[in-house]
Amino acid sequence: MSEPVRRIGGALALLAALALPLLLDDFWLQTGLFVMAAVVGAIGLTLLVGRAGQLSLGHAFFAALGAYTYAWTAGESGGRAAGLGLPPVLALVLAGLAAAVAGALFSPISGRLRGIYLGLATIGLVFLARHLMVNAETITGGFNGRAVESFAVPGFSFSNSDPDYLAVAGVELGGLHRLWYLFLAVALLAAWIATNLVRSRTGRALANVRDSEVAAAAMGINVARAKVTAFVVSSAYAGIAGALMALAYGRIAPDVFGLQLSIDFLVMIVLGGLGSIGGAAVGAVFVVSLPLVLTQYSSDLPFLAAPGSGGLDAATVSRLLYGAAIIAVLLFLRGGLAGAFDRLAFRSAAAPDPSGLPPAPAPRTGAETTPTVPSPGVPTRSKETTP
Structure with missing residues (x-):
């Protein structure tokens, strides 16, 4: 697909994303x-797994x-779970930084392992997180979780409690x-950021490490540093995604961040x-929206049963x-x-002319040379055409 077509398609998608909130109800807005x-988290994971070749289930x-860092740093003091009362913008940045630091601390392990062994090692992080979320009650609120402070910037709030009236096209x-x-x-x-990283020298180094660590080292690439970079960047993306999830839920609990989330x-x-x-974004749309849509419209779908009834409920069907x-993939x-979209676009671009006529040959110029057929033992010369 040509670059102008990509840009036009991206601009149309952006315009649609900007206009959709004016047309959707609360369910679709929440979805x-x-x-x-999830798109932010999936982009971070595809950089680690797809680009650097490091399997992670953590x-x-x-x-x-990232979620609890935001909730703790932006939350107010008092109650069962304490908070630092920092500005939400700073708390969002700290959520990404905290996850990045954790990824850097885990990098000595990730640098020594690869494949299924690294995947098994990262599973341990999920169980560690479960233990900390349940027992660190002063920060996490324990098993019942804690409320999340609404996002705000100086002079503007992103919550419904904002008394200022704001409307666009007649929609509040x-x-x-x-x-x-x-x-x-x-x-x-x-x-x-991810697109620029992939196209940069660092992105090419990560791809070489994924293909062959031995060949990458022979080319002068610091394999250990490349692995650390991939894990730190991916962890930062996951931390930001967790903070966004906390804002979307409004209240977080340990059950939200189980092993099932890593699998998703x-x-x-x-x-x-x-x-x-782009594929990570499309996959996030499918995986996240499918169970929510099935649950929302389960009463209208005859093959879905109510949760706990023993039949096929929305969660089971989505799995x-x-x-x-x-x-199938x-x-x-x-x-x-x-990949399927790229192949379809390539076939469309390479489709033959509907007229069935072959393309016209390029015109020859007088400066071109006419190749001669070499004879055995006879030197070849090129005959130039005279103007």
Whole structure:
């Protein structure tokens, strides 16, 4: 697909994302918040797994660290769970930094392991996070969790409690509308940074490490440093995603950040296409929105049963669809949805002329040389055409 077409498509998608909050109800607005938070986390994981070739099942740990860092630093003191009362903007930055530092501390282990062994090691982080979230009650609120301070910037609040009236095209922008635009800005910034990272020298080094560590070291690439960079960047993305999830929920609890969340992130990037920024976003839309939509409209779908009734509920059906989608991608779409889209665009660009006529040959100029057929033992000369 040509670059102008990509830019036009991106501009149309951006305009649609800006206009959707004016048309959607609260359910779809809330779903959009969860999706955009997951997009940020999925982009970070595809940089680690798809670009650097490091398998991680501990993404939920870094997301939990970012979520509770934001809730603790932005929360007010008092009550069961204390807080520092810092500005929410600073708290959001600290959420990413805390996760990045945790990723750097784990990097000595990630630098020595790879493949399934690294994946098993990162699972331990999820169980560690569960223990800390349940027992560090003064910070996390324990098993019942804690409330999350609403996001705000100086002079403007993103919550429904803001007394200032703000409307666009006759639609009053409440808390969900404002958070939509905040999440959209963060997701676009995350995608832009990741795209530039992939195209940079660091991104090419990560791809070489993924393909062959021995060959990368022979080319002068510091393999250990490249692995640390990938893990730190991915952890920072997960921390920001966790903070966005906390803002979307309004209250966080340990059950939100279990091993299932890490698996969901991995499913997102596999379905979208490993290493693809756009594919990670598409996979996040599918994985996050599917169970929410099925639950919302379960009463209108005859094949869905009520939760706990013993039949197929929305959560079970969504897991079955995840499994079927993963099998289909692994068998028929090795590059994921992003790879299938690129192949479809390439075929469309390479389609033959509908007239059936072959392309006209390029005109010859007088400065061109006419090749001669060499004869055995006879030197060859090129005969130049005279003007």
